[in-house]
Amino acid sequence: MSALKWGQGEGKGAAGPALFGLPLSFDHFVLPRVLRRPVRVLARLGVGEFQAPRFSAAMMSAVLLASSSAYGAYLGGHVDGIVQSITARTGFAVDQVKVVGNRQTSEIDILDRLELDGWTSLIGFDAEAARERISGLPWIEVAAVRKVYPHTLEVRVEEREAFALWQQGDELSVIEKDGAVIAPFSGGKQVLLPLLIGVGAPAKAPDFLAKVEKYPDLANRIKGYVRVGERRWDLKLDNGITVKLPEDGEDQAIAELVKMDQDKGLLSRDIAAVDMRLTDRLVVQLTPEAATQREAALNEKPKSLKRKPETKI
Numbered sequence: 001m002s003a004l005k006w007g008q009g010e011g012k013g014a015a016g017p018a019l020f021g022l023p024l025s026f027d028h029f030v031l032p033r034v035l036r037r038p039v040r041v042l043a044r045l046g047v048g049e050f051q052a053p054r055f056s057a058a059m060m061s062a063v064l065l066a067s068s069s070a071y072g073a074y075l076g077g078h079v080d081g082i083v084q085s086i087t088a089r090t091g092f093a094v095d096q097v098k099v100v101g102n103r104q105t106s107e108i109d110i111l112d113r114l115e116l117d118g119w120t121s122l123i124g125f126d127a128e129a130a131r132e133r134i135s136g137l138p139w140i141e142v143a144a145v146r147k148v149y150p151h152t153l154e155v156r157v158e159e160r161e162a163f164a165l166w167q168q169g170d171e172l173s174v175i176e177k178d179g180a181v182i183a184p185f186s187g188g189k190q191v192l193l194p195l196l197i198g199v200g201a202p203a204k205a206p207d208f209l210a211k212v213e214k215y216p217d218l219a220n221r222i223k224g225y226v227r228v229g230e231r232r233w234d235l236k237l238d239n240g241i242t243v244k245l246p247e248d249g250e251d252q253a254i255a256e257l258v259k260m261d262q263d264k265g266l267l268s269r270d271i272a273a274v275d276m277r278l279t280d281r282l283v284v285q286l287t288p289e290a291a292t293q294r295e296a297a298l299n300e301k302p303k304s305l306k307r308k309p310e311t312k313i
Helices: 033-047 056-076 079-092 107-114 127-135 188-192 201-212 250-264 288-300
Strands: 096-100 140-148 152-159 164-168 171-175 181-184 195-197 222-228 232-237 242-244 271-275 283-286
Touching: 096 107, 107 127, 107 152, 127 140, 127 152, 164 201, 195 201, 201 222, 201 250
Parallel strands: 096 152, 164 195, 195 222, 242 271
Antiparallel strands: 140 152, 164 171, 171 181, 222 232, 232 242, 271 283
């Protein structure tokens, strides 16, 4: 009990316990339980009674080397690489990727942004950094990357909604409803989008297209919406006819155009353009072939009628 209780010798002159040759004597003081064993070991070391376990020197050397290596890796910024390497080879390497929600964005582009190398560890993988890289793709509006242990990554994306194609000079782009450019035109189902042409067209297109869509028969025949001088619209139809709408009152002009087509088949005739810019008249421009035929028909008519001689009675 000499290691547990100090100052309780048998006689007045009894020596108290010592640690490394230093007397430790406190009357009636008992060490806490958690400190008793360490103090015994230290006391035995002081009098040469303690023997270290076998291989303790080798174990201490290994610990020292490991600590030095870890500290060096920390200073050199290689800790993440070490964690990746160790955990990837112990069953946590990413070997499956699930991509959900992509329509316009290819899975190959998404996989490239994940930057997997075949031995990427799911434990050390930075999902937030990968999400930011994927969000930088043209069509991606929202992206989420989730780890599914032990070896799966799940990528969910929401893409931007295409509204129309916009042509400026030789450039053809896919745009959103607010006019923001998404990406260059790449074909496929994008050819079914309305085609806007000219400066300022995207800003006015949503309201104007809503007016035209009230007349499905006309809307289905329009191949292009041309913004002229940022003031008015021309409609390019599938049969080559151009309808020139007025700057003001385009709603009424569209309604009149549909009525004339229903009553007289105006848009099915051999004409090149219908000019509705004047409020008091409608001007129809013939195609070159129709104009030639009309001119020939007029030339066939006699310029004058011969009069019969009068008979005198």
